[in-house]
Amino acid sequence: MGVECNQASSVLFLLLMLGTVWLGVSIFNFKKTPFLSAGKREILADYALPIAVVTMSFVGSFFFREVKAEPFRYDDSENVFTVTPLGRLPGLAIAGAMGLGFALSLLILMDQNISSAVDRHTIGSWPFVMAILTAALSAVGLPWMHALVPHSPLHARALADVEERVHQGHVYQIIVRVRETRLTVLFSHILIGLSIMLLPYPMAYISPAVLNGLFLYVAVTGLGGNQMFERISLFFTEQSAYPPNHYIRRVPQRKIHQFTGCQLAQLMLMCLFGFVPWPYMKMIFPVILLSLLPIRHLIVPRVVEDRFLKALDSSEH
Template identity: 65%
Template sequence: MMQRSTPQIPLQHSFRQVHSTNSLFTDMGQRMFLDFKANYYSSACQGESNNTLQSNLTAYKLVKNYSESYTVSIESHIGDGNATSIMEDVCTRENSILYLLLMFGTLWLGVMLYNFNKTPYLNANKREALADYALPVAVIVLSFIGSYIFRDVHLEHFRYDDGNDVFKLAPLETLPLPAVFACMGLGFSLSMLFFMDQNIGSAMVNNPCNKLKKGPAYHLDLLVVALMNGFLSIFGLPWMHACLPHSPLHVRSLADVEERVEQGHVYEIIVKVRETRLTGLFSNILIGLSLFLLPYPLAYIPTAVLDGLFLYMAVTALNGNQMFERISLFFMEQAAYPPNHYIRRVPQRKIHKFTGLQILQLLVMCSFGFAPWPYMKMMFPVALLLLLPVR
């Protein structure tokens, strides 16, 4: 049976991919926490008093859709001439409930369609088509539900600022001399992060399990990344490089695999990968053309659906990740262990010790990457580089 591949990710790259996946989960968790704090656990929903007496003139504030605020002045003279105003907070717990529905609905529908080729429904071509377009279908369906069916619930939607000039030179000449040297130090650590992420992504793409026929081009890729980021830095635009999990997922979407059964466990081997530049070229052209979809219809996409999109990427990126599989062994009966090569050759105690050390390193990296202090976050590339001797 031909379907999407799930190649085994090499040991030296699985840690970095788990960290990238954990970053996606953490970002979505933070956004969900802020949404519940602003809507579900607001002062109005906690039964606090909504009426306050103030002297002189105050404002009546009502939060509308897209988080726009309108202020209406109210003045009421009572007795001695003092003004009374009403500060009204609206309890919007339905926003948080719908936020969860759209976010996890996007994740559920995307993952279900992603694995649809493993079901007996429809024929093989239709199953493969649904699996290939699982994410776009999930985003469109849940965006329709959030923007039309629940249009009376005022959710936050995709927004952008069209007042800024994109291709505007950054005012580099205004930097003082000490700031220039500080930027050089930060730029060096950032270049190390680019170097490691680019090479890890390239190595995962060129994994022998993928059976690619065309050879790798690590040095050429780094040269192109350097030239692009040099141009983007001049204009203050976001940097670009091969990243996780997008690069391995791109290869996976172009691969055909066969299912094999060994000792009752089903695993997949890659038959071939369609090595072409057209998919990357056309996908980036379509990304550029999406500028013409602003503000509509892209403004109809709730931010909860976008969060579900990133959750989908995090979940699907764990397929074939060796570190994630070894973590799952902690909660699995020993008789049900998959017949992997390292399980057959390495004692169970050593596997668990090694996995525990990797979890400890992951926690250290998360303490740098998710720290509330910006200067500690800047040390993340250095901390990642220091893990190489440990490895």
């Protein structure tokens, strides 16, 4: 059961959520300051999120302990990881589950492909391995394991050495080296498993407001270098101050805005189905996401010419 809605709880929720985002982003951007050494600034930036979560959890649990806030919810029953009794399902339920499972598999496959493309890796036979893992983990109620946006690109970024270069008055971040290792993934998942031992305390001190701030932090820090976000900002930027990107040099301004408008319309469509309060509409979100492919290849080229689309789709700088 949730906490009864009142003004103090609502204000505290906003304070903890936005405070987590602000503190995390501020520490993350500390690497752009001249303080400390480059190595120490990089360490602070890498640990910005846990520092923000721990700090705001302490603020909410200690300084505002008199305010009734929504508690950390978890299942404390003993049969959490029992094998699902699939034999009890009727045929109609199995057919419905197959449809929902197919839609979910599309979402997982797209997540895996996008993450692999961002990290410059080939997926090879991973779809087959993912299918086996997902089926086995689903049967016992364990979380799925696959590459995920934005976590996988952020993980690769944490293993990278980044340099800032200035070109025509604009600062660009260039990745010069990425450390290839599987130990970080192994240790992180071991720690995720060990986190069960932290229930109910101290995990109960982390309020849902802080967790919402965590996801907002991931979204905000993921905007850097995102071409769509850069093109949206061009709507409010004076033309003489446009960055010297490759697509700005090759594509007319009107076509850039038209392409961005098409993407914003598709984004609003995804938000409509992703944030709608009805669960059954959320279940078809992967199908809506897949439907963007024919929109991109059949409808968008009627608005923006192919030669301009190639420049906009290019990953050059």
